[in-house]
Amino acid sequence: MHKKEIKGIETELSCQTEFIKRGINVSVPVSAYCKYDFIADIDGNLKKIQVKTARKRTTGFMISTLSTHLTSNGARKNTYTEKEIDYFCTIYENQCYLIPVKEVIGRSQFTLTLFPDKRVNNYLIMHAKNYTLDYQIELLKTGTEQINTKFIINKCLKDGTIVNSYKTERECALSCGDISKQAHIHECINGSRKSAYGFLWRKDIEPL
Known part of the structure; x- marks a missing residue:
């Protein structure tokens, strides 16, 4: 078994354990x-839940939000949809995080920020503290929806x-020209x- 596979199994079991510690039952698919x-x-x-x-x-x-599966033409990578999963889950430095898939639709990867960069507008950052397992569970139990602001990405010249x-x-x-x-x-x-690639890339709130 490769180290990558071992790490994946370890992360999956750790995430499941964090749910169980909080009295939440988990079920694993047979397929x-x-x-x-x-x-x-x-x-x-x-x-x-999809573990990453x-x-x-x-x-x-x-x-990474990519799903890899084998086809007759080789390995194929796709992003997940809201019909397929509800959340991504991970463990980082002994903290469990739960991220709604609807907040990262269309992205192949995303970053949860622990140390904000002052060059990036605060409202554009996905702060890790807002995606801890306990925080997200509380949102679910209270029926509170996190604000899901729509963004665009501007391709800019150096000026x-x-x-x-x-x-x-x-x-x-x-x-x-290249994915x-x-x-x-x-x-x-x-x-x-x-x-x-010769451009500045800036994320901003999509105008109404």
Whole structure:
């Protein structure tokens, strides 16, 4: 078994344990083809959870939202939908985090911030403290919805002139001719990189 597989299993079991510690029953699917890793029964509210391994970044930690499956043409990667799962879950530095999939739709990865970069507007940051397991469970139990602001990503020249705007990081990468460029664009958006592929990439609230 590869180290990556071992780490994935370890993270999955750790996440399940955090739910169980809080008196929440978890159920694991029999089929290996389910999009989710387990179901959490939160006061009778069943939620589909997909576990992801967190990777350290300068301002916090990054989580990939991609699903990989084999086809006759090789491995294929897709993002998850709200029909497939309800939350992403991970463990980072002994803290469990729960992230609603609806907040990261269309993104191949996202960063939860522990150490905010002053160059990035505060309202654009996904603060890790807002996605701890306890906080998200409380939102579910009280029926409180987190504000889900819609954003756009502006592709700008070095002088700040907006060249174009996009709804997802994938669209940004495609505008540069290659989907693999998405990772560097993501780093630029989150402030850990100044520019990517000759442009500044700035996330802003979508105008009404």
